Amino acid sequence: MFRRLERFLQFDELLRSSQRYTLQSLAEALECSQRTVQYDIDFLRDRFDAPIAETRERGWHYTDADWRLDTVPLTQGEVFALTLGARMFAAYGGSAYAEELESALEQLCQRLPTETQVKLRQVRGEKVLFHIGAALVNLNPDVWQRLEFATQMEQSVRMEYFTASRNELSERVLDPYVLYIKRSNPYVTGFCHSNQDIRDFRIDRVRWVEVLPDAFEMVPGFGRRAYVDVPFFHERGGEPQRVVVEFDGRCAPYIKERQWHESQSMRELDNGWLRFEVETRSLAEVKRWVLGFGAGAIVREPPELVKMVRSELERMSKQYKEARGE
Structure with missing residues (x-):
């Protein structure tokens, strides 16, 4: 067929x-x-x-040049949705499927009526853009596609990984459980044979991948969706903790317009501030997030996070004073 x-x-x-x-x-x-x-x-x-x-x-x-072979029955709206989805995926996934997506969209476009072709090419052009901030520079399409294949087939891989915190390369064997993109960063999560534990790896830091013939079984109780949804942004560690942050009237609209985490809740206060609550393991990442709002955010709970933010601000103040020779 x-x-x-x-x-x-x-x-x-x-x-x-x-x-x-x-x-x-x-x-x-x-x-x-x-x-x-x-x-x-x-x-x-x-x-x-x-x-x-x-x-x-x-x-x-x-005899009719406008006739098209209906290989897939799609409405114009469905075609546009597919095109925008592909553009968004390309934006968030870097260049892993850039050429394949462009080729597929071009072939789809050629099989549409002329009027729809013109509209679709406008969507594919520079009138509709997706920009997610700093672009990934090291995402290798071959690495992504090999990891995707191994994940689908449930086969182990051998890979070389760059650990940014130690500035070193290491070779390891991984059972890849799930691939996903979160906050514009691509990750693979799986069982690391070197650490004998489930670990997360930034795919743009993977230098090369070899798919091994060995099949694997996931650790009992591991749930892909549950695992991906838990972190505040992505970092992990420790037990889940309740975090409470209050934002002033200037920052509150920006907080309310986004879904920061699946567990979040918000409540407007009488003084015009917004009370934001979330449950997460990643206090270090929440600290960096809160500091991004400057004086417009105050951490209320837990005490450990309050101390972390205060200590960071004190170090920053000291560094600026030293830079000015005070």
Whole structure:
């Protein structure tokens, strides 16, 4: 069935070209018999009302250039949604599938009516852009696709990984459980044989990957969705803790317009401030997030996080004083 569909698509491209095709030249181009070509022509005419004709001057051709082979029944809205989804994925996933996505969208565009083609190309052009901040510079398409294959097939991988905190490369074997993109960063989570524990790895820090023939089974009780949803941003460690942060009236609108975490809750206070509560293990990451709002945010709980923020501010103040020679 798939070979026949592929032949139909190739046949469609041949008839839209400027070259003159006879039954024999079509059979040679499609690598099949002339009888098969004639059968396909009859099928397309009967089943899809394809306007196919043959003349001495033009050979086999479409009498209506606007006719399109409906390989996938999509509405215009569905096509636009698919295009925007692909653009968003390309923006968040870096260059891992950039060429494949562009090729797929171009082929889809060519099989649409002319008016829809124009509108779709506008969506694909620079009138609709997705910008997520700093772009990833080290995301290797081959690394991503090998990890994706190993995850789908549940096969272990050997890889070389760069640990930024220690500024060193290490080789390790990993059972990849899940791939995901969070806050614009691509991750693979799985069982690390070196650490004998479930660990997270930034995929843009993976230098190379070798898919091993060894199959693996996930650690009992591991849930992909539950694991990905727990961190505040991504960092892990320790037991979940209740965090309470209050934001002033200037920052409150920015907090209310986003879903920062699945466990979050908000309540407006009488003084115009906003009380934000969340449960997370990642206090260090919450600290950095809170500091980004400057004097517009005050940590109320837990005491450990209050101390972390205060200590960070004291160190920053000291450094600036030393820089000015005070």
